[in-house]
Amino acid sequence: MLELQDVHVYYGGIHALKGVSLTVEEREIVTLIGANGAGKSTTLRTVSGLVRPRSGKILFEGKPIQNLRADQIAARGIAQVPEGRRVFATLTVRENLEMGAYCRRDRQEVRADMDRVFHLFPRLQEREKQLGGTLSGGEQQMLAIGRALMARPRLLLLDEPSMGLAPLLVTEIFRIIQEINKAGTTILLVEQNANQALRIGRRAYVLQSGEVVMSGPAAKVAADPEIRRAYLGG
Amino acid sequence: MVEIIQQLINGLSLGSIYALIALGYTMVYGVLKLINFAHGDVYMVGAFAGFFAATSFGWGFFPTLLFAMAVAAVLGLLIERVAYRPLRNASRIAALITAIGVSLFLENLGILILHPDPRAFPDLIGLRTFEIGPLLINNRQLVIIGTSVLLMLLLHYIVTRTKMGKAMRAVAEDGETSRLMGINIDRTIAFTFALGSALAAAAGVLVGIYYTRIDPLMGFMPGLKAFVAAVLGGIGLIPGAMLGGLVMGIAEVFVVAFISSSWKDGVAFAILILILLLKPSGLLGRAAREKA
Ligand SMILES: Nc1ncnc2c1ncn2[C@@H]1O[C@H](COP(=O)(O)OP(=O)(O)OP(=O)(O)O)[C@@H](O)[C@H]1O
Numbered sequence: 299m300l301e302l303q304d305v306h307v308y309y310g311g312i313h314a315l316k317g318v319s320l321t322v323e324e325r326e327i328v329t330l331i332g333a334n335g336a337g338k339s340t341t342l343r344t345v346s347g348l349v350r351p352r353s354g355k356i357l358f359e360g361k362p363i364q365n366l367r368a369d370q371i372a373a374r375g376i377a378q379v380p381e382g383r384r385v386f387a388t389l390t391v392r393e394n395l396e397m398g399a400y401c402r403r404d405r406q407e408v409r410a411d412m413d414r415v416f417h418l419f420p421r422l423q424e425r426e427k428q429l430g431g432t433l434s435g436g437e438q439q440m441l442a443i444g445r446a447l448m449a450r451p452r453l454l455l456l457d458e459p460s461m462g463l464a465p466l467l468v469t470e471i472f473r474i475i476q477e478i479n480k481a482g483t484t485i486l487l488v489e490q491n492a493n494q495a496l497r498i499g500r501r502a503y504v505l506q507s508g509e510v511v512m513s514g515p516a517a518k519v520a521a522d523p524e525i526r527r528a529y530l531g532g
Numbered sequence: 533m534v535e536i537i538q539q540l541i542n543g544l545s546l547g548s549i550y551a552l553i554a555l556g557y558t559m560v561y562g563v564l565k566l567i568n569f570a571h572g573d574v575y576m577v578g579a580f581a582g583f584f585a586a587t588s589f590g591w592g593f594f595p596t597l598l599f600a601m602a603v604a605a606v607l608g609l610l611i612e613r614v615a616y617r618p619l620r621n622a623s624r625i626a627a628l629i630t631a632i633g634v635s636l637f638l639e640n641l642g643i644l645i646l647h648p649d650p651r652a653f654p655d656l657i658g659l660r661t662f663e664i665g666p667l668l669i670n671n672r673q674l675v676i677i678g679t680s681v682l683l684m685l686l687l688h689y690i691v692t693r694t695k696m697g698k699a700m701r702a703v704a705e706d707g708e709t710s711r712l713m714g715i716n717i718d719r720t721i722a723f724t725f726a727l728g729s730a731l732a733a734a735a736g737v738l739v740g741i742y743y744t745r746i747d748p749l750m751g752f753m754p755g756l757k758a759f760v761a762a763v764l765g766g767i768g769l770i771p772g773a774m775l776g777g778l779v780m781g782i783a784e785v786f787v788v789a790f791i792s793s794s795w796k797d798g799v800a801f802a803i804l805i806l807i808l809l810l811k812p813s814g815l816l817g818r819a820a821r822e823k824a
Pocket residue numbers: 309312314332333334335336337338339340341381490
């Protein structure tokens with residue numbers, strides 16, 4: 299469904315992605331792990347069109363998207379929950395969700411999806427008219443996920459959805475990610491919280507200084523002694 | 533006391549005009565982080581568009597107002613497209629210098645085409661003055677305040693109820709995340725220019741009716757004052773522009789009435805200095821905007 303072929307990204311003089319290739323198959327959860335600054339966010343931002351690769355190809359459903367604008371890529375069916383949530387603080391919870399559905403014209407279905415998001419996160423419904431900026435960290439993460447779901451994406455990119463959340467909430471978020479996946483959405487998940495992320499992923503990639511240094515079934519990656527030492531705390 | 537209320541009415545009329553212009557500054561600043569110094573000149577073009585609609589076509593107040601707003605909206609789109617869009621990734625100082633350039637261009641083009649002499653704005657609303665007790669209020673003031681209130685309500689509706697309006701607020705807050713939502717930033721910015729320019733044109737027509745004289749440089753001073761009004765309310769904040777405009781108008785009228793008319797323009801800059809010293813984020817701005 300998604301394929302990166304030898305993607306190179308530079309920020310000015312910084313070579314952030316050095317020929318990254320990876321694939322995500324339909325209906326999979328693929329986990330991408332790596333240390334701080336490895337290039338995980340850059341990978342997702344490049345797929346979403348926020349940064350342009352200097353070379354390499356990105357195929358989505360067989361078609362190249364590396365030269366499209368971010369809004370065009372979103373319209374094709376790729377949604378992202380960005381690092382740090384990036385909820386619209388000055389928009390209400392409902393308006394945040396509406397922005398998620400910006401590309402859609404099927405009003406009835408959008409309303410149904412809003413109900414579904416509220417069902418998934420009852421807390422958001424209670425705070426429907428509140429400004430996004432007044433939500434707690436966990437609620438903002440729920441809102442960021444709900445907002446992405448409102449696009450009814452075929453591919454969902456999640457950038458560290460567990461960051462800064464209490465352990466109980468982390469478990470809850472991972473459970474919801476699995477639920478979203480079971481409902482038919484393909485997922486590329488970036489996490490520092492490698493333990494749980496590898497548990498729910500089918501396959502995994504390990505990124506190090508802008509290069510994929512390991513890939514394979516998530517269980518196998520999780521069992522690798524070096525990965526265990528570097529990312530899983532022994 | 534009567535005098536104070538009387539001046540308050542006068543100040544509200546002038547203030548609603550400043551508010552209409554200030555809205556364009558603040559909305560464009562919101563989405564582009566650019567002070568569009570050509571905005572005052574768009575207001576001037578709006579006044580002249582109204583002038584020609586009323587004199588050449590013989591139109592009444594409402595058609596004239598709508599025509600002027602439409603002309604200015606197109607001009608706003610054009611300015612954004614030709615002058616600012618190519619600079620989207622340039623430095624902010626480059627954009628600012630360009631804005632000043634566009635302003636000078638429009639003013640001099642105005643002098644060239646329209647002639648520098650002031651023109652008498654047609655009397656679209658025959659002057660009638662009402663006495664309410666000791667207070668004097670004329671129907672032009674009522675039209676100015678009424679039209680402004682109506683336009684601001686309409687703007688409020690657009691910004692809080694329509695998809696484009698909400699996208700505008702989203703882009704103003706976080707352009708990158710807006711793009712992830714599928715929002716076309718360029719189109720949203722263009723819409724913002726059109727909207728702000730239309731409001732400025734309405735102000736231009738209202739000023740023509742109120743002061744009955746317009747000229748190609750008329751945008752300079754009100755443009756600056758409306759910019760101060762936007763800063764006073766909190767740049768980027770729509771309610772701030774409304775409040776700032778009203779405060780500016782009232783302050784100006786009061787200073788002229790109770791201190792000296794030679795302070796008419798100085799008061800704006802006194803306000804600017806004060807607000808920058810005391811509360812740079814503006815009356816409605818929070819000291820430092822928290823980032824979630
Ligand atoms: N806007 C930018 N300008 C310059 N360099 C950047 C920019 N964004 C990221 N980088 C650099 O690119 C490299 C990859 O950053 P990236 O944010 O993709 O890492 P990451 O794996 O997501 O890290 P983290 O786990 O801390 O989120 C880092 O060296 C970073 O300093």
